[in-house]
Amino acid sequence: MSADLRIAVLGVGMMGAFHADALATRVKGATVTVVNDFAADKAAEVAARIGARVVADPFEAIADPEVDAVLIATPGAAHAGQVQACLDAGKPVLCEKPLTTDIASSYALVQAEAKLDRPLVQLGFMRRFDAEYVTLHDLITSGGLGNPLLVHCTHRNPTVPEHFNSEFMIRDSVVHEVDVARFLLDEEITSVQVLRGVATSAAPEGTNDPMIVVFETTSGRLVTDEIYVRSGIAYEVRTEVVGEAGSAMIGLDQNLVRTTTDGRWGGTITPGFVERFGQAYDTELQRWVAAAKQGTIDGPGVWDGYAAVAVCEAGVQAVRTGEKVPVVMEARP
Amino acid sequence: MSADLRIAVLGVGMMGAFHADALATRVKGATVTVVNDFAADKAAEVAARIGARVVADPFEAIADPEVDAVLIATPGAAHAGQVQACLDAGKPVLCEKPLTTDIASSYALVQAEAKLDRPLVQLGFMRRFDAEYVTLHDLITSGGLGNPLLVHCTHRNPTVPEHFNSEFMIRDSVVHEVDVARFLLDEEITSVQVLRGVATSAAPEGTNDPMIVVFETTSGRLVTDEIYVRSGIAYEVRTEVVGEAGSAMIGLDQNLVRTTTDGRWGGTITPGFVERFGQAYDTELQRWVAAAKQGTIDGPGVWDGYAAVAVCEAGVQAVRTGEKVPVVMEARP
Amino acid sequence: MSADLRIAVLGVGMMGAFHADALATRVKGATVTVVNDFAADKAAEVAARIGARVVADPFEAIADPEVDAVLIATPGAAHAGQVQACLDAGKPVLCEKPLTTDIASSYALVQAEAKLDRPLVQLGFMRRFDAEYVTLHDLITSGGLGNPLLVHCTHRNPTVPEHFNSEFMIRDSVVHEVDVARFLLDEEITSVQVLRGVATSAAPEGTNDPMIVVFETTSGRLVTDEIYVRSGIAYEVRTEVVGEAGSAMIGLDQNLVRTTTDGRWGGTITPGFVERFGQAYDTELQRWVAAAKQGTIDGPGVWDGYAAVAVCEAGVQAVRTGEKVPVVMEARP
Amino acid sequence: MSADLRIAVLGVGMMGAFHADALATRVKGATVTVVNDFAADKAAEVAARIGARVVADPFEAIADPEVDAVLIATPGAAHAGQVQACLDAGKPVLCEKPLTTDIASSYALVQAEAKLDRPLVQLGFMRRFDAEYVTLHDLITSGGLGNPLLVHCTHRNPTVPEHFNSEFMIRDSVVHEVDVARFLLDEEITSVQVLRGVATSAAPEGTNDPMIVVFETTSGRLVTDEIYVRSGIAYEVRTEVVGEAGSAMIGLDQNLVRTTTDGRWGGTITPGFVERFGQAYDTELQRWVAAAKQGTIDGPGVWDGYAAVAVCEAGVQAVRTGEKVPVVMEARP
Known part of the structure; x- marks a missing residue:
């Protein structure tokens, strides 16, 4: 077998540590050689657990000779510089969302990568x-639903920290539906409208939780998204696509142990994203590692990261103004 | 419109009173003119509620000139004589199970009805x-499942009175699956075997609750029936038919208001037979009334009642002996 | 038993004939004595089938001495005068939607009924x-979902006639969700917005099929409604209520005979409204008959009819303008 | 990280090749160094694909100094000698079912392993x-269902080769339910009865497909198993456990993309065991590799393999005789 891909993990908060552990225990062909975090004790703890070195400076970690590829799970504000450094070093990078925290810096990364002979940035x-x-996507692309006309999304979290205000809900939660809509429909989102109704009493004053977000796409399709992050129940992520020849829905039934233990039939719902998307994270990492060994990526790229930033920026404006806000994007290089 | 069918209801315990109320309030073209019960106060109460006369003697009730048809919901031991009286009077009768309490008297009714020019006895x-x-039956007869090979039944009650011992479970509960199997497969049951395992601690000493009952049919098909009358949960009645071209199941999901109210998805289960089979009872009565106005029946007849008695008798022997017991039936006239 | 309620059925097109047959064959305590339709042959055919008289003039039918109550299933334009005639005659009336075809005439009926000592008009x-x-409504009113925040509706027909344009979709289909939202949330709808995306190729030029309709209510709640009347699949009517303490959905799974006949699990979907709402129609008629015998109604009344007309009028404006249109309603007497 | 576990794969037919590919591409910490098969070309093909050496003699493969552990996927008749050789070499082994093809040789392996200080044989x-x-097992052991009373299993294959006769169905298919029952109930199976009904026309003369197999356990519980290997539909594996405090079922709904594409709701069913149990195989391998690095096992062991052979032997006798056959097992060392 070829040698393992040597990876630097930047940022080992909840998400980064989750990835570091997965790379160390479940992902074939990968070795985390370097761990970096601005919190030195956290970096030391993770590094010790998985047998890696701590490198205190993220740019040194990227440049480290024992690093072939980089996984970025640092706070969003650090992404622009770190992704650029990976591009400069010619090292494949898997960057957690967001690509960057503003449109201009995201587009700069699009342009920077376009000068290379192959993609290096995966989101x-x-x-x-x-x-x-994947099955839903295949069903659409195979024509099984006919021309898709509508997408309905539901995204509910049981609870979130206090700082999840309306804008944060767009940037941190709705961003997933932005990518889902673009992935399933294979076109860009051109406008965002946010409908604000009665908020749950669990939401802080001024936070519109739940909200209904409506996207329009290039061809004029509509995408609706219920975002409700203090539902008190569980982590529920559903998507329904309605086409000319049928509809398809995912995410309704989960954990298929049906019980009849209390005068009810049914089952439990995944409590959080780890339980719901654990398999997806593992598959993502496994395929990224295989691609990175070839010096490339296998999944959504820098353009998808840029588009998500642009749509979320319009979404934040839509929250502020109550109006339908067009998405402004530069040309794809 | 033609005049209402005038009905005598014999026996107004739980089942009879349920029918009397249905006839009085929901069944088109029917009037309960006479109510009879060995408990005079109960008869008086029901009669007053629905505007009928009490007739103290069941045979006088059957013979009453203001009675066109008879619904029998008296204890099983009274059925033989009462059904015979209806046949003698030439009046259509809807008799709750069992037809009678022994094979010989049931067969006597089969023979008695056969001398008439049309069926009068509906079970x-x-x-x-x-x-x-009905949908499952249609699916089979239309060939949608191919040749049916197996039937699996589940029959669970949340709780039953103390006197529901193993034999009572056969005669009172399994009897429904006997008829279901005969209805769906359109052939006779030829043997019964009862498998006894660990009983629930809710069952009295000596009562095998749950049991697995196995029927064989004329053509050699197998029917399995889990009968569990102290499940503590709800009233669950499922039937699955497995054929050469597919399988079909009913009764699994119920009360289709799906909720996610407590970290679970799912719904409630019908607590009892009224909730589960309320529509079936109403349809049965409505169609029987329409047929009885024409002096005939529209549903399972005296032969089906006889067959059920014969199979249950074998079932009781199977409980007692632990052996596979053949069903002994006379020829159909 | 008391004598049957004698009913005139005005209009025996698809809906009226369906009701006439139900009253004649399934509804206890009701007799259709008079049938009226502008198409004389149709009236004669239905009257002959159910044993009623034809009365050629609808106002004579209402006034007929052998008529205790009236069921109106004529075209909407005839409703205002016919309902008013019923009020004048003091006869209970069950009027198919719409109450009338414009806001002013509907409100006039509200005012006319308010002068009486009891309600006579049921919608x-x-x-x-x-x-x-009903179960969903009970779940909400019992507090089982906490404060309801959102309602999501889906209303799909397999196919409709050519004349079902966008405005017709509002008046004929969305009107049901208008009433559902008002029924479930127990408050008025205050604005309507219509989102128009890509139309199915099965829709005529200029018809927005599907559409997303958004209601706001008095307290600020949001109701979304996907209306798609040429889905090509089946009759799918779903409603989901999302509250502070849970969510509940109806209409997803139907016809619960699960089959595995072709490498798929699942079941069939109701092809049309008769199959989906047959029980509801029967229950509606049975309860209306019982109430009408007492000279009153038991269900949605003239105010509900008026509110639906007012909301649909706003909906039609919303289709025309693309704007969010406020619902204008007079005070409730 | 510690060095990879070096594995010899014996037998690279469908199952062995599947495992070899999984070890080479998805299982962390494992390297297949040696491939062996009596078919030299097959061995060469797999070895080339995954970068391993071919060793023509299975015992040399076991003894190879570059082999730390052994995966046996050879025909059952070869297992006894190969597993013994692994025990002699002190190398952990993952042996596909059956442990061996007769009770005596299986028990000899139980005794041989018992002389060691730790388990080496995983089934x-x-x-x-x-x-x-796993969830179902947890539910039982946590008491969520109360005392388990019954287990119902369903095991359907869409199609099998001609040689799958009744005895083969026991040894190759029912063996899985033997282990499931022992795993879920944590006790031994003491008798086997086979109920034979009407066979599908797809079955060769003399093959009882489907069959109902009934197990009794040490404490007297009943386990039913419908085994139907020519269902023509899909790979359906369901298990329901019925306890004193509730029931739980797995395997009914699958591939949860619900579609309404053809007048039906529902989804597809897994076509074969790879799709249904792919995750289970990967998890099995990953955990076995981790344990084998420690010189031990993590899963069902040699005793479970022996018990399965003993129960299947009784099952084969039950097929032949039509009687309930006791399971004969030696004492556990």
Whole structure:
């Protein structure tokens, strides 16, 4: 077998540590050689657990001679510089969303990568690796639903921290449906409208939770998204595509142990994203590692990251203004 | 419109009162003119509620000039004489199971009816009028499942009175699956075997609850029936037919309001037979009334009642002996 | 038993004939004595089938001495005068939607009935009698979902006639969701917005099929409705209510004979409204007959009819303008 | 990270090649160094694909100094000698079912392993690693169903080769339910009865397909198993456990992309065991590799293999005799 891909993990908060552990224990052909985090004790703890070195400076970690590829799970504000450094070093990078925190810096990365002879930047939109989303995508592209006309999304979290206000809900949660819609429909989102109704009493004053977000696409299709992050129940992510020849829905039934233990039939719902998308994360990592060994990517790229940033920016404006806001995007190089 | 069918209801315990109320409030073209019960106060109460007369003697009730047809919901031991009286009077009768309490008297009724020019005796096997059983039956007869090979039945009650011992379970509960199997497969049951395992601690000493009952049919098909009357959960009645070209199941999902109210998806299960088979009872009565106005029946007849008695008798022997017991039946006239 | 309620059925097109047959064959305590239709042959055919008289003039039918109550299933344009005649005659009336074809005439009926000492006008919003909608309503009013925040509706027909354009879709189809939303949330709808995307190629030029309709209610709740009347598949009517303490959905799974006949699990979907709402129609009629015998109604009334007309009028404006249109309603007397 | 576990794969037919590919591409910490098969070309093909050496003699493969552990997927008749050789070499082994082809040789392996200080032999009962079976097992052991009373199994294949006769169905298919029952109930099976009904016309003369197999356990519980290997539909594996406090079922709904594409709701069913149990096989291998690095096993062991052989032997006798046949087992060392 070829040697393992040597990976630097930048940022080992919840998401980064989850990936580091997966790479160390479940992903074939990968070795985490370097761990970096601005919190030195956290970096040390993860590094010790998986047998890696701590490198205190993220740019040194990227440049480290024992690093073939980089997984970025640092806070969004750090992404622009770190992804650029990976591009400069010619090292494949898997960057958790968002690509960057503003449109201009995201587009700069699009342009920077376009000067290379191959893509190096993959975005961590893990749903594209979820078996149900893949089946749904295949059903659409095979024509099984006819021309898709509508997409309905539901995204509910049981609870979130206090700082999840309306804008944060767009940038952190709706961003997944942005990518899902683009992935399933294979076209860009051109406008965003946010419908605000009665908020749950669990939401802080001024936070519109739940909201209904409506996207329009290049060809004029409509995508609706219920985003409700304090539902109190479970992690529910559903998508329904309605086409000219049928409809298809994923995410309704889960954990298929049906019980009749209390005068009810039914089952449990996944409590969080790890349970719901665990397989997707593992598949994403396994396929990225295989691609990175070839010096490339296998999944959503820098353009998808840029588009998501642009749509979310319009979404934030839509929250602020209550109007339908057009998505402004530069030409694809 | 033609005048209402005038009905005597014999026996107004739980089942009879349920029927009397249905006839009085929901069944078109029917009027309960006479109510009879050995408990005079109960008869008076029901009669007052629905505007009928009490007739204290069941045979006088049958003979009453204001009675066109008879619904028998008295204890099983009274059925033989009462059904015979209806035949003698030439009046259509809907008799709740069992037809009679022994094989000989049931066969005597088969023979008595055979001397008439048309059927008068209908048995109260209401499942034949349940929309799901009808659809399943249609699916089989239309060839949608190919040749049916196996039938699997599940029959669970949440709780039953103390006197529901193993033999009672056969005569009172399994009797429904006897008729279901005969209805769906359109052939006779030829043997019964009862498999006894570990009993629930809710069962009295000596009562095999649950049991697995196995029928063989004339053509050699197998029917399995889990009968479990102290499940503690709900009223669950399922039937699955497995054929050469597919399988079909009814009764699994119920009350299709799906909720996600407590970290679970799912719904409630019908608590009892009224909720589960309410529509079937109403349809049974409506169609019987229409047929009785024409002096005939529209549903399972005296032969079906006789066959059920014969199979249950074998079932009781199977409980006692632990052996596979053949069903002994006379020739159909 | 008391004598049957004697009913005149005005209009025996598809809907009226369906009701006339139900009253004649399935509804206890009702006799259709008079049938009226502008098409004389159609009236004669139905009258002959159910044993009623034809009365050629609808106002004579209403006034007929052998008529205790009236069921109106004539074209909408005839409703205003016919309902007013029933009010004048003091006869209970069950009027199919719409109450009338414009807001002013509907409000006039509201005012006319308010002068009486009891309600006489019931609207034919049959979903309020559907077992699943009733359960959903009970779940909300019992607090089982907490404060309801959102309602999502889906309304798909397999196919419709050519004349079902966008405005017709509002008046004829969305009107049901208008009543469902008002019934479930127990408050008025205050605005309507219509989102128009890509239309199915099965729709005529200029018809927005499907559409997403969004209602706001008095308290600010949001209701979304996908209306898609040329889905090519089946009659699919779903409603999901999302509350602070859980969500509940009806209409997803139907006809619960699960089959595995072709490498798929699943079941069939109701092809049309008769199959989906047959029980609701029967229950509606049975309860209306019982109430009408008492000279009153038991279900949605003239105000519900008026509100539906007012919301649909706003909906039609919303289709025309693309804007969010406020619902204008007079005060409730 | 520690060095990879070096594995010899003996037998690279369908199952062995599947495992070899999984070890080479998806299982962390494992390298297949040696491939062996009596078919030299098959061995060469697989070895080339995954970068391993061919060793023509299975015992030399076991003894190879570059082999730390052994995966046996050879025909059952070869297992006894190969597993013994692994025990002699002190190398961990994952042996596909059956452990051996007769009771005596299986028990000899039980005794041989008992002389060692730790278990080395793991059996390839992959269902113990399936997420649904694990959840079901957890539900039972946590008391969520109360005392389990009954287990109902369904095992349907779409089609099998001609040589799958009744005895083969026991040894090759029912063996999985033997292990499932023992795993879920945590006790031994003490008798086997086989009920034979009407066979599908797809079965060769003399083959009882489907059959109903009934197990009794030490404590007297009943386990029913419908085994139907020519269903023509799909690969359907269901298990329902019925306890004193509720029931639970797995395997009914699959591939949860619900479609309404053809007047039906529903989804597809897994066509074969790879699709149904792919995750279970991967988890089995990953955990076995981790354990084997420690010189031990992590899953069903030699005793489970022996018990399965003993129960299947009784099952074959039950097929031949039509009687209930006791399972004869030696004492556990």
